[in-house]
Amino acid sequence: MINFQHYSFGGKRALIRVDYNVPLDDQLHVTDDTRISATLGTLNHILRQGGSVVLMSHLGRPKGGPEGKFSLRHIIPALRAVLGGEHEIQFADDCISERAFAQSAALQPGQILLLENLRFYKEEEKGDEAFAEKLARHGDVYINDAFGTAHRAHASTAVIARYFADDAKGFGLVMGSEIANADRVLEHTERPFVAILGGAKVSGKIMIIERLLEKADIILIGGGMSYTFAKAAGGSVGTSMVEEDRLDTARRMVELAKAKGVALLLPIDSVIADNFSNDATRKVASNDAIPDGWMGLDIGEKTIARFREAILRSRTILWNGPMGVFEMPNFQQGTMAIAQAIADATAKGAFSLVGGGDSVAAVNQFGFADQVSYVSTGGGAMLEYFEGKELPGIAAIASQ
Ligand code: AMP
Numbered sequence: 219m220i221n222f223q224h225y226s227f228g229g230k231r232a233l234i235r236v237d238y239n240v241p242l243d244d245q246l247h248v249t250d251d252t253r254i255s256a257t258l259g260t261l262n263h264i265l266r267q268g269g270s271v272v273l274m275s276h277l278g279r280p281k282g283g284p285e286g287k288f289s290l291r292h293i294i295p296a297l298r299a300v301l302g303g304e305h306e307i308q309f310a311d312d313c314i315s316e317r318a319f320a321q322s323a324a325l326q327p328g329q330i331l332l333l334e335n336l337r338f339y340k341e342e343e344k345g346d347e348a349f350a351e352k353l354a355r356h357g358d359v360y361i362n363d364a365f366g367t368a369h370r371a372h373a374s375t376a377v378i379a380r381y382f383a384d385d386a387k388g389f390g391l392v393m394g395s396e397i398a399n400a401d402r403v404l405e406h407t408e409r410p411f412v413a414i415l416g417g418a419k420v421s422g423k424i425m426i427i428e429r430l431l432e433k434a435d436i437i438l439i440g441g442g443m444s445y446t447f448a449k450a451a452g453g454s455v456g457t458s459m460v461e462e463d464r465l466d467t468a469r470r471m472v473e474l475a476k477a478k479g480v481a482l483l484l485p486i487d488s489v490i491a492d493n494f495s496n497d498a499t500r501k502v503a504s505n506d507a508i509p510d511g512w513m514g515l516d517i518g519e520k521t522i523a524r525f526r527e528a529i530l531r532s533r534t535i536l537w538n539g540p541m542g543v544f545e546m547p548n549f550q551q552g553t554m555a556i557a558q559a560i561a562d563a564t565a566k567g568a569f570s571l572v573g574g575g576d577s578v579a580a581v582n583q584f585g586f587a588d589q590v591s592y593v594s595t596g597g598g599a600m601l602e603y604f605e606g607k608e609l610p611g612i613a614a615i616a617s618q
Pocket of ligand 1: 514575
């Protein structure tokens with residue numbers, strides 16, 4: 219595997235798997251270019267050395283054939299804006315046509331060719347070898363910079379690596395920093411290490427809780443999943459979200475934490491509501507005594523104080539999942555207060571990583587993104603990395 223920083227890209231065509239699966243509005247304009255701008259360092263590094271770049275990505279969920287609304291053509295203006303108009307961008311309207319191969323073969327130093335949506339071929343998600351081999355023809359060197367799809371064994375993310383020699387494939391800067399930041403939490407941990415887990419369901423978080431019981435000193439559990447723990451401990455949780463088939467799992471986690479000496483802290487109070495809406499009547503209740511007909515939709519003040527204290531005495535902080543239904547203004551106080559506590563701990567020198575869908579949305583929405591150490595673009599891939607799973611996109615390059 220090559221070292222991206224030390225490799226000489228001059229005169230080479232770098233085939234880069236990026237994650238440009240960005241949101242588009244009705245007019246097919248990019249509404250959030252975070253994933254595009256994240257790759258700027260990788261692109262500039264290659265282009266400034268006199269290399270050329272072939273970009274490949276998926277966009278949306280086409281059904282296995284071309285669909286206009288999922289064309290990567292729509293992202294060209296955003297890509298051009300991110301690059302500051304410095305480089306020419308060409309487009310290939312089919313990722314494996316003879317015309318596309320001719321376009322990539324004719325690329326000059328400093329030029330960029332963007333390939334059409336890989337998922338217009340069902341072979342992409344199937345990890346088809348013949349399709350991967352064709353894609354490989356576009357480059358002299360293969361760079362995977364798509365951390366967001368690293369947990370998928372698709373043709374462009376994993377299988378393609380077979381068609382490049384060990385000294386002609388590696389990770390780009392996005393991938394490199396995602397892995398380095400995750401490893402700073404998991405492997406080069408400054409203690410105490412607090413993991414904050416929230417979100418809707420215990421079932422989706424069992425593996426990460428189990429893994430973190432091996433790694434963390436303190437685990438804070440909030441959000442909908444905390445009511446399964448409260449019920450498992452014998453509490454009354456009213457109509458709060460509960461996974462009846464996970465009560466045993468919750469009990470087992472609590473036992474495991476005790477056995478391992480990990481402080482597993484659950485909410486002590488909740489903001490409860492008489493129905494699932496922002497306009498519902500609200501009051502505060504102890505977490506184990508939520509009246510019938512009422513549901514917990516946010517953590518309460520006592521819990522916030524307790525969680526904040528744990529966060530402020532930690533040196534490493536991992537956050538995945540909101541503390542309540544933060545999409546509704548009346549139930550976002552808990553999530554906001556936790557974001558504030560993480561920002562305060564970070565200002566005091568702690569290392570903080572926010573990873574996984576909804577907590578990333580929350581820090582962005584509340585304006586905390588630049589007050590934490592690192593916000594992962596990884597989503598599901600970051601969750602799987604923290605669960606300890608081998609990611610095919612990483613293994614395909616690193617373990618050969
Ligand atoms: P997840 O995808 O599992 O991280 O869950 C995120 C979702 O959990 C968000 O949409 C939140 O609105 C939801 N959520 C958080 N707390 C609660 C709660 N107490 N009751 C119901 N849903 C919740």
